Amino acid sequence: MARAAGRSSGNLPAARTGGDGVPGGLAEPAGVEGRVMDIMTRTQPAGWQLYRLGQLFDERKEKVSDKDFRPLSVTMQGIVPQLETAAKTDDGDNRKLVRAGDYVINSRSDRKGSGGISDYDGSVSLISIVLKPTRAIYPRFAHHLLRSPAFQEEFYRWGHGIVADLWTTRYADMKNIRLFVPDLPTQKAIADFLDRETARIDLLIEKKQRLVELVAEKETMTRDTFTVKGVSDNHLMPSGVEWFGDVPSHWVICRFNRLISSKVDYRGRTPEKVDEGVFLVTARNIRNGVIDYERSQEYTTEADWAALSARGLPEIGDVLFTTEAPLGQIAQVDRTDVAFAQRIIKFRANEAMVSNDYLAQFMMSSQFQRSLQLFSSGSTAAGIKSERMAHLFGLVPPKAEQAAIVSEMREEKRKLGGLIAPIQGSIDRLREFRAAFITAAVTGQIDPENWSRRGTTDRRLDQIEAEMGA
Secondary structure (H helix, E strand, C coil), rough: CCCCCCCCCCCCCCCCCCCCCCCCCCCCCCCCCCCCHHHHHHCCCCCCCCEEEEHEECCCEEEECCCCCCEEEEEEEEEECCCCCCCCCCCCEEEEEEECCCCCEEEEEEHHEEECCCCCCCEECEEEEEECCCCCHHHHHHHHHHCCCCCCCCHHCCCECHHHHHECCCCHHHCEEEEEECHHHHHHHHCCCCCCCHHHHHHHHHHHHHHHHHHHHHHHHHHHHHHHHHHCCCCCCEEECCCCEECCCEEEEEEEEHHHHEEEECCCCCCEECCCEEEEEHHEEEEEEECCCCCCCCCEEEEHHHHCCCCCCCCCCCEEEECCCCCCEEEEECCCCCEEEEEEEEEEEECCCCHHHHHHHHHHHHHHHHHHHHHCCCCCCCCCHHHHHHHHHHHCHHHHHHHHHHHHHHHHHHHHHHHHHHHHHHHHHHHHHHHHHHHHHHHCCCCCCCCHHHHHHHCCCCEEEEEEEE
């Protein structure tokens, strides 16, 4: 495997070699050539003091059992009671203790941004770093400081690993990260300011996300009608299948496997991950009928691609299906120079019965998704084995009606996409503003009192709304 390069930008100014007020030698991240100024210490606000992170926090390393301390999840939203969908292990007696008020951060880069101050006593997996704030730092200020994008980049820069998704930062390195921190009253004032202002931004984002969800629900309702009732008035009859209800009398009901001419189940050995190579489509990339190449970017070797392709080369239009985590997401192959990871099955339609395009629409319908849940297994994250899909049913309209359903759904998606685009653009801009705003506050670039007095948040939010037309 190729080793990932050091995470320095390479053009930062040289760091001071002394007089920074931090006792002891300060190591630089592995792989960084020469001494460079830390991301968090490029400028020193007046009256703020320079610390190593290890002076602001003590590492909590006590091992406990989740039988005694409830399991917690470390998420992008903070520290929460463990999610039902979280992967469980048999190693519940080998976890780290968390006390209310501790800061917990996931050490791995594929969970970048996951962390926060815990409101709970509990336990977390060993890949998390648990920090107990000292008297030098106010916990809510620490929450915003360590969750800021600037700190996340610095934390990542001090990591080690082989490829990006296996990049890990250890506490032994993390404790040397340098931070400018104000006195406790100023920390509290900044934390209160950020709690108040980010809550306003979050509420606006939440309202816009709900609008996006409502539009998406309209697409789902339209698909459910078309794939079970058709695009025009049809004489209906009981289907005999609970989750279908009444269906057009001239449609064929059959076992799902009759709709498939070939399938490739990609479970098995995990492909080797490398920095550059063949794009590896994972279950995370498959969302809402398309492959989202931005959602996860992983690569495998030419050799592993050849081995995976030996099971069956993909063709444009083949239907991809995720078997778990999450179960039942659908997409169609839109390029053939990619490899497919575990938890994905590739279906090719039996063209004597259905087209690939109709098959994808049918598999995205709520009725088919409901049947998946009935035949799935797993106490935490639902999943289904390919052989169990033989128990499912398919609905087969005549070919002309299949084509009409596909055409109508594409037009519906185009129209609804036009509604969603400006709303989603506004959400993205709000998130960018929120991230930059937090970083500016915790690094002393803005004065909370002046910011509030001038109504700067209101003006910036109004500006974003006007620019995005949402």
